[in-house]
Amino acid sequence: MENAILEQKAPAHIPVMTQEVIDYLITREDGLYVDATLGLGGHTKSILNSTNYKSRIIGLDVDEEAITIAGNNLSKYKSNIIFRNSNFSDIDRVLLDLERGEVDGIVADLGMSSFQLDSSGRGFSLIRDEQLDMRMDARLRFTAFDLINEMSVDEISKVLKVYGEERWSRRIAKRIVSTRNDKPINTSAELANLVFEAIPKKFHPQRIHPATKTFQAFRIAVNHELDSIEEFIGKAIPFLKTGGRLVIISFHSLEDRLVKKLFNNLSSPCICPPDLPMCGCGKRSELNILTRSPLIPSEAEIANNPRSRSAKMRVGEKL
Numbered sequence: 001m002e003n004a005i006l007e008q009k010a011p012a013h014i015p016v017m018t019q020e021v022i023d024y025l026i027t028r029e030d031g032l033y034v035d036a037t038l039g040l041g042g043h044t045k046s047i048l049n050s051t052n053y054k055s056r057i058i059g060l061d062v063d064e065e066a067i068t069i070a071g072n073n074l075s076k077y078k079s080n081i082i083f084r085n086s087n088f089s090d091i092d093r094v095l096l097d098l099e100r101g102e103v104d105g106i107v108a109d110l111g112m113s114s115f116q117l118d119s120s121g122r123g124f125s126l127i128r129d130e131q132l133d134m135r136m137d138a139r140l141r142f143t144a145f146d147l148i149n150e151m152s153v154d155e156i157s158k159v160l161k162v163y164g165e166e167r168w169s170r171r172i173a174k175r176i177v178s179t180r181n182d183k184p185i186n187t188s189a190e191l192a193n194l195v196f197e198a199i200p201k202k203f204h205p206q207r208i209h210p211a212t213k214t215f216q217a218f219r220i221a222v223n224h225e226l227d228s229i230e231e232f233i234g235k236a237i238p239f240l241k242t243g244g245r246l247v248i249i250s251f252h253s254l255e256d257r258l259v260k261k262l263f264n265n266l267s268s269p270c271i272c273p274p275d276l277p278m279c280g281c282g283k284r285s286e287l288n289i290l291t292r293s294p295l296i297p298s299e300a301e302i303a304n305n306p307r308s309r310s311a312k313m314r315v316g317e318k319l
């Protein structure tokens with residue numbers, strides 16, 4: 001019954017840059033791959049399809065509802081897939097527990113699914129009026145409501161600046177605290193309206209809602225998103241076979257800059273200061289970067305799926 005309700009709640013999620021994922025990720029038709037962000041199963045289905053159902057996939061998602069929906073969407077292929085309701089920052093533990101050894105490729109399609117944004121009811125979208133939760137993982141202790149209603153002006157301002165790159169962070173933080181002095185800020189619409197009013201009209205962005213950066217910032221803070229990405233990339237490399245690919249799709253500049261920095265670090269053979277006569281760090285290059293600049297969706301894909309427009313894909317190959 002619960003599955004049927006979730007299935008009805010779940011709109012179609014159009015997977016992003018599917019052909020590029022397949023082209024870069026798949027090195028063996030009968031390989032073992034990790035879909036670290038299973039979502040509604042779109043990429044997993046395409047991988048299975050393009051490998052004539054000979055590949056096997058370990059599918060992770062931190063969102064239990066996503067795992068349930070993906071399980072329904074992929075019910076025909078269940079013998080090819082192992083589902084795990086886990087954070088990709090725990091990829092090492094998941095793979096060790098499964099005792100499958102190294103894998104042929106790992107893909108992560110960061111951010112949120114259409115289900116989470118449009119129908120999870122968790123306050124991710126600024127165009128809906130929902131309780132401010134924003135947790136992808138229901139096991140997390142603090143919701144967006146907790147952060148918004150309990151943090152100080154300084155703390156909120158820092159979250160907005162660091163995770164939203166919001167120029168008006170302090171003004172918005174002050175407005176949040178003065179508003180909640182009257183009554184708690186409960187819903188996404190209340191937050192969106194308050195930010196709309198806090199930013200001077202003439203500085204409202206043209207193409208996005210003025211609260212977009214605020215929503216992004218609280219979502220990143222609630223879900224520890226950047227820390228998880230950093231942990232994930234570091235832990236994933238030792239589990240890749242030589243020649244195996246790590247494919248990462250990000251959706252905003254903070255994510256993409258982090259992925260770029262981590263890839264550069266993994267590909268660099270030595271991190272000694274340049275004036276040192278000999279290498280003393282002993283570091284060796286672990287990753288060959290296959291995409292010097294990130295791949296982006298084609299115009300046709302963006303026209304068909306406007307949500308793909310900010311996607312950037314980076315790929316590394318294990319050395």
Ligand SMILES: C[S@@+](CC[C@H](N)C(=O)[O-])C[C@H]1O[C@@H](n2cnc3c(N)ncnc32)[C@H](O)[C@@H]1O
Binds near residue numbers: 087
């Ligand atoms: C953009 S969607 C993936 C969509 C999927 N590729 C598809 O085609 O259906 C991102 C998914 O990653 C999940 N996610 C986000 N952060 C995660 C993390 N740290 N660990 C595991 N899953 C995560 C979200 O819950 C969401 O379901």
